Amino acid sequence: MSLTLFNAWHCGCRAHCLPNRSDRWSRHIKVYDSADWFWPVIAFSLIWISYENVTVMSYYTDSSFDQLRVNLFSNRSDREAQDFIEKFEGALGKGKGKKLYAYKVMMTKKLIKFRRDFENFKTACIPWERKIKEVESYFGSSVASYFIFLRWMYGLNLILFGLMFGLVVLPEVLMGLPYGSIPRKTVPRTEQDTAMDFSVLMDFGGYLKYSILFYGYYNDERTIGLLKFRLPLAYLLVGVGIFGYSLMVVIRTMARNSNEGGDGGDEGDFTFSWKMFTSWDYLIGNSETADNKFASITTSFKESIVDEQENQKDENIHLRRFLRVLANFLILCSLAGSGYLIYYVVKRSQEFAKKDEEDLSWFEKNEVEFVMSLLGLVCPPLFETIAELEDYHPRIALKWQLGRIFALFLGNLYTFLFALFDEVNDKLESEKAIKNTTIWTLNEYYANYSSFYNTTDIPPPNIHPADAIRGPCWETAVGIEFVKLIVSDIQVTYLTILIGDFVRAFIVRFLNYCWCWDLEAGFPSYGEFDISGNVLGLIFNQGMIWMGAFYAPGLVGLNVLRLLTSMYYQCWAVMSCNVPHERVFKASRSNNFYMGLLLLVLFLSMLPVVYSIMTLSPSFDCGPFSGRDKMYDVVIETIEKDLPAFIGNIFTYATNPGLIIPAVLLMSKCKARDEEKNRRNNKDSTNQVMKDLEDLLPNKSLIPPPTEEDEKRTKSPKMKPGTAANGKAVNLQKDVSLAAQNPRGAVTRAPGPRGGAPGNGRGPAPGPGRGRGRGGPPPR
């Protein structure tokens, strides 16, 4: 029925004749012309080509090449080795007489050179390298790891933006109908006089609501433009593809990070050895930081010594358990309380929406976002205070704290979503009424017209798009809510940095001259960079983007801008307002902790989107799926109409669960086996050409005994320890490994006059630690 309406407006504006009924229906008849085959063929060939490239390229990222390189140069000097190879290759070509083989060798070398040049180019393209190095030399690797993570996120979002923009927004803008041509793209008459108001635009109403930023703008025409681009299909696939791509990238990064090891080993296995050999951060280039580091290492040793001596003491186990249970109970209560508060506020905002706009104050209009941000600021320190009852080791306490903050954010977000989806159901109900009214009006019009003019050829009703009756577009409403939430989150973050860091540093620096106590050493002092709080904020922000991108395609672009400005803003803030940490504690043993968190957030943000695609029916008059029963109907339609019949049959058979489950299991098993093979078996080359080259070396010892080693040309014979260089380790991108996270230290007292205070309000700031040392620093 919406097809009818759509045609009516469409033709009314373009002053075409209304295609008669038979023409309209003929679109549904399968027509094989070249344009129909165009897209599937292109897609398939692109996929096939890229797969081939990936497998070919992967040979050259194999460590076999590195092994070869090392073997070539480990036993002889550089020039000798090169001459040897040249001679050998010549002999190969002549001796065996196989021109094809020589050609292959030459192509391999050319490919290697090309790859190297490409790597050089790629390295030159990595942005912000100098900036990060500066931060690193001042603050150490832990703070810099946050910026490396930020840069990685920026890259990920850039690609997501490219996907969304190139495949959804651009086609609609270039090939779709312009603004104002159909109702869904026009501001309704009633809103037109306020559509440009700043306050309305701030709430993402007015012109912004009916723009490419949100779901409602997109048309549901099956194909648009000359190239017959299928926009609704593209929209759905991009929406799902965003999750797929993100999943792939996150898992790949986790796999790379886990190659660096550090996953095994118990908590107390090598405490002293690690402290001795891995505690100094070689990146430090600033003397102040170095002094801090020396101090913190000394304190850390003293603490471990005290711990070691105190290990035998008996504790009052029962009291401790009781206190821990009490603490957990209190925290659960506060989590439940915050969830209820959010639910209540969202419900209230729905009532406000029914009232008139002018009666509401700014606070009432933005109550939801305000409350959520407030909870995010207030609850973590509250958890910290309650956690002091528990008396855990600082590292364990930190893990608990991070877990609780995670639960808080998740709970809040999901409560918000539940309330939102309640609203959606309400909107769907009201939509039915409007839909019925519209249909009834149209039928009346047709009936009157045909009875008046006595023809069957009825021109469409000539109503301006701005005046048409509009349904409540629930997807756009949901999109607007997400965008408002994210914008307020950004504002709170930036404000917190400005006030919590900059203003504080300003006050400490300039008021110090006229204050009773030493501000720098005493109460406020300069803030330390809150790594875990910032990383968590970044992860949750990304989760919200993932959730909202389906309903608001412009959101990803917004996020790209936000990450870009964040990078510069936070680099400036950290260099001018923060001091290096005095204590360092890592939140996890392996570098994958935050990546794992990101993965979890990805899954959790995928659920609402998948739920809404599968179960909720789209609005009838806005968005690319309007008029259909369910959003995924688009896919079924495409299979039925665009692809030949047998593919439809294949899909029907293939979606049999009995076939899918074994296939998934098989794929995961293959993948696991491949990875293990890659990891353990790096010496074997899978490329025949490379294998031959290796075989030709006279001193082919693939596992030389582990002794000293030298990388460059050297006169003395040295051999590289043979344990396989991990295939992936050599090609670690600079932005991949999220190095050790050093959240706010537990102990802030250090020997000497330094005395930092925990003060940064955001995120987890585990309270002043007691350690277990009775002779330790006094609790603050």
Place this chain on the structure above:
Amino acid sequence: MNGAGRHRRNFHSNASLWWENLLTRMGNKQTTFTEGQFESYQDCTFFTRKEILRLHGRYRELAPHLVPLDYTNDPDIKLPLALIITMPELKENPFRDRIVETFSEDGRGNLTFSDFVDMFSALSETSPRELKTVYAFKIYDFNRDNFICKEDLEKTLNKLTKGELTPEEVALVCDKAVEEADLDGDNKLSFADFENMISKAPDFLSNFHIRI
């Protein structure tokens, strides 16, 4: 702040060098290294072409009158330890002497340009764990007997804590470290013990890394 001031000083003192380099580059093609030298450096280290040139610039600015701009005929120039450890990347490191000594051919800290590049390559981010483990072992082995004995541990600890721990505490820590990591029971750490212990350390790779 401190860093900015330092950079400014360095810039002024290197302005003439920089100008010289720029003119050379603008005038004709790069004459610092031949293509063959570039290829072999890129083969043997983890650096790109641009980074190798930058390293040459850094090496040269340590002793501009000693190190020629033109390295095509492989001059045999060595810079002494005292000069190398003034580099900002190394100057705060308590193990700077040992690092430079480890990568020098004569064991006394005199680095040729190849040694210099080698050092930063081994400590760079893309350098694999095994390589770093080997070099870490060499660095912490003060007496170069291929074992990390108690004296080596004591020296390491004293460098790390700048002498703030009492001798009893030092002895305790060294004993505990040997107890934890020593597998073959000879009261000192061989390479295998060291490697086994380091492979499980979560922040070895991120800490044992110099960015240049």
